Amino acid sequence: MKVNLATETKNILKKYGLHLNKRLGQHYLIDDSKRQKILSYADLKDDDVILEIGPGIGTLTIPIASRVEKVIAIEKDKKVATILKERLKDYNNVELIIGDALKIDFPYFNKIVSNLPYKISSPITFKLLEYDFKFGILMYQREFAERMIAKPGTRDYSRLSVALYFMANIEILDYIPRSAFLPPPKVDSTLIRLTPREKINGTFERTCRALFQHKKKKARNALIESFHEISKEADPREIVDLIDPGLLEKRVFTLTPEEILKISNELKKIIQCH
Ligand SMILES: C[S@@+](CC[C@H](N)C(=O)[O-])C[C@H]1O[C@@H](n2cnc3c(N)ncnc32)[C@H](O)[C@@H]1O
Numbered sequence: 011m012k013v014n015l016a017t018e019t020k021n022i023l024k025k026y027g028l029h030l031n032k033r034l035g036q037h038y039l040i041d042d043s044k045r046q047k048i049l050s051y052a053d054l055k056d057d058d059v060i061l062e063i064g065p066g067i068g069t070l071t072i073p074i075a076s077r078v079e080k081v082i083a084i085e086k087d088k089k090v091a092t093i094l095k096e097r098l099k100d101y102n103n104v105e106l107i108i109g110d111a112l113k114i115d116f117p118y119f120n121k122i123v124s125n126l127p128y129k130i131s132s133p134i135t136f137k138l139l140e141y142d143f144k145f146g147i148l149m150y151q152r153e154f155a156e157r158m159i160a161k162p163g164t165r166d167y168s169r170l171s172v173a174l175y176f177m178a179n180i181e182i183l184d185y186i187p188r189s190a191f192l193p194p195p196k197v198d199s200t201l202i203r204l205t206p207r208e209k210i211n212g213t214f215e216r217t218c219r220a221l222f223q224h225k226k227k228k229a230r231n232a233l234i235e236s237f238h239e240i241s242k243e244a245d246p247r248e249i250v251d252l253i254d255p256g257l258l259e260k261r262v263f264t265l266t267p268e269e270i271l272k273i274s275n276e277l278k279k280i281i282q283c284h
Pocket residue numbers: 034035036037038039063064065066067068069070084085086087090109110111112125126127128130
């Protein structure tokens with residue numbers, strides 16, 4: 011049966027007198043065919059425990075809850091959560107946590123399915139990747155998704171692209187136009203599958219941070235200028251001069267993730283011996 015998700019959503023908002031708050035990224039999905047796609051990519055199984063960040067009024071939560079063992083839904087907005095609680099009264103397999111997903115330790119989950127609030131895209135992605143799970147079906151602002159998968163030498167290549175290159179496998183699944191949301195945001199969205207790979211170490215993270223503060227400079231200058239991000243004790247020039255000079259001559263935005271890893275491994279060894 012074809013569901014008119016737009017009418018259903020408008021009716022719920024009207025019934026509860028809810029005004030959506032753009033600052034909380036409250037753009038609710040109203041395109042049922044896109045919702046079905048998300049659910050199908052999630053490949054839901056009876057024994058799945060699904061984490062959902064920002065369930066809103068339950069557009070994804072309710073159909074997910076009817077197919078899996080458990081849903082953990084974390085919603086920051088108390089008023090929205092009250093509506094969701096009411097809508098979920100016939101479901102005893104949803105743990106609704108009211109709070110900021112960035113500040114809460116996640117209970118066990120094996121998959122995450124979320125239409126994310128875009129403001130927290132970066133910190134929530136890194137937080138998620140601290141956990142072990144099978145995969146996530148996640149909606150991001152299109153520009154952010156492009157930065158996630160950007161290649162060296164391109165405009166979008168960033169600290170995020172380098173870290174995620176090692177931490178996750180990212181596949182673009184679909185593009186979602188702004189008209190699929192109520193109210194329509196100013197940007198289009200991208201649906202991705204994110205599959206965790208390896209965890210990265212602290213030195214690598216700090217090296218990326220130092221380098222990408224000066225994306226267009228040569229690696230040598232970037233490292234010296236932001237060496238405080240890596241170590242406060244060692245003398246920057248003394249340390250940096252011990253790194254492979256071929257790498258130091260390259261501009262930061264042209265370094266491949268493997269080259270950045272090499273720099274960070276060399277730095278780690280040198281600092282340990284110092
Ligand atoms: C883009 S809407 C998605 C709503 C619904 N899942 C959908 O697909 O229509 C994002 C939701 O995240 C909530 N939110 C915003 N910041 C949050 C945070 N830090 N932690 C948890 N929820 C948050 C918003 O209140 C909003 O309900």
